[in-house]
Amino acid sequence: MSTKLDFIFVISPFLHNKGVSLGTSYDMDYHYTSSINSTNFKYSSINFDLDKNNKITIDNNHLQNTIDNNPEAIILIDGNSHPKDFENVYDNKFLKILKSCKNFKVCFMPDNFKLLDWFHDANLIICFSKGAVDWANHATKSKKYIYYSSTPMIKHANFDFENFFNRPYDFGYIGSTKLFRINFISTLLRLGGNSFSSIIISSKRTGPLVKSTKDYLNILAQCKFVFCSRAAVFEKYTYQSTKNVSSFEKITSGRVSGRISEVIACGSIPIYWQPIFKSDVISKIIYKINHSKLTRFFPFVNLESDPKSMPFDEMNEKSLDGIYKVSNAFQAMRIIKKTNKEEIIEKLKKADNFYKKYIEPKKFFDFVKNNCSTV
Numbered sequence: 001m002s003t004k005l006d007f008i009f010v011i012s013p014f015l016h017n018k019g020v021s022l023g024t025s026y027d028m029d030y031h032y033t034s035s036i037n038s039t040n041f042k043y044s045s046i047n048f049d050l051d052k053n054n055k056i057t058i059d060n061n062h063l064q065n066t067i068d069n070n071p072e073a074i075i076l077i078d079g080n081s082h083p084k085d086f087e088n089v090y091d092n093k094f095l096k097i098l099k100s101c102k103n104f105k106v107c108f109m110p111d112n113f114k115l116l117d118w119f120h121d122a123n124l125i126i127c128f129s130k131g132a133v134d135w136a137n138h139a140t141k142s143k144k145y146i147y148y149s150s151t152p153m154i155k156h157a158n159f160d161f162e163n164f165f166n167r168p169y170d171f172g173y174i175g176s177t178k179l180f181r182i183n184f185i186s187t188l189l190r191l192g193g194n195s196f197s198s199i200i201i202s203s204k205r206t207g208p209l210v211k212s213t214k215d216y217l218n219i220l221a222q223c224k225f226v227f228c229s230r231a232a233v234f235e236k237y238t239y240q241s242t243k244n245v246s247s248f249e250k251i252t253s254g255r256v257s258g259r260i261s262e263v264i265a266c267g268s269i270p271i272y273w274q275p276i277f278k279s280d281v282i283s284k285i286i287y288k289i290n291h292s293k294l295t296r297f298f299p300f301v302n303l304e305s306d307p308k309s310m311p312f313d314e315m316n317e318k319s320l321d322g323i324y325k326v327s328n329a330f331q332a333m334r335i336i337k338k339t340n341k342e343e344i345i346e347k348l349k350k351a352d353n354f355y356k357k358y359i360e361p362k363k364f365f366d367f368v369k370n371n372c373s374t375v
Contacts, residue, residue, distance in 0.1 A: 322351030
């Protein structure tokens with residue numbers, strides 16, 4: 001039996017701020033390692049060192065030795081960091097090792113922040129937002145950026161009614177305190193009243209109960225319905241002109257949030273809502289007013305969703321049968337309180353089908369392998 005690796009993972013084990021560990025496990029590290037462990041692919045995760053000041057640095061010796069012993073393995077790199085960043089987890093020596101090896105380098109982009117930084121250092125760059133792919137390929141005059149629907153994730157619960165019905169929380173939310181989300185959630189909680197059980201946790205995960213990714217996934221698996229939106233209301237991609245490419249700006253829907261895939265993987269039913277946004281000047285001003293701190297005094301105002309918004313790119317309404325897409329908090333509350341058993345059973349069945357089609361781990365790694373062989 002061959003012991004050669006299929007993949008070499010370069011993913012920090014901790015969330016960090018400019019290379020300093022925040023003491024919280026990195027969800028991407030958990031998702032990719034647990035996902036590949038559910039397949040027959042062989043892999044190794046490169047070590048990261050943590051000094052007395054909690055500074056994280058990649059173990060370049062481990063990286064070099066692993067590459068030397070596995071010259072045909074695909075190197076899968078977390079693109080949320082780059083060596084040219086100030087005080088980062090990757091250094092210039094890491095970049096030299098990458099450039100000198102013949103391994104195929106694939107960079108995945110959880111947040112699209114370093115899209116162009118990795119252009120010269122990776123053979124292929126995977127994004128989970130189609131708008132980011134189109135903009136980056138245009139800006140670089142390449143086809144190096146490719147779209148994939150979701151981060152791979154293992155299942156954390158069964159998609160059955162008994163499991164769903166016995167969950168202690170009617171509603172859950174784990175995420176940021178962005179105002180467009182908080183406005184919706186505060187309205188929903190007011191509508192729910194005392195007969196409505198809920199759990200709300202900040203994505204900073206500073207409490208002792210949610211230090212690890214598995215901790216908060218276990219909480220999601222205790223919720224029947226979970227609020228989801230995109231990671232932002234809109235994205236603005238800007239490329240300054242050079243002698244080869246003229247300046248190019250693109251405003252798209254907010255990047256896709258991985259939370260919705262986590263919710264489905266935990267056997268919960270996502271409730272998706274995304275506010276309306278238009279790129280003209282007047283609409284931008286209206287948006288800023290509607291989602292300013294003043295709106296906490298008017299919780300039932302300006303909560304209509306964008307009817308065209310979808311939780312994933314390149315998916316139609318029928319593909320999202322396992323998800324409730326709502327217009328406002330009133331509709332969401334009706335779904336939570338009044339959806340009957342038969343409809344929930346059907347929704348869970350369709351959510352399971354959605355998981356198998358878009359989130360199942362082997363499909364992702366097959367996708368990477370197949371695209372590497374055609375580049």
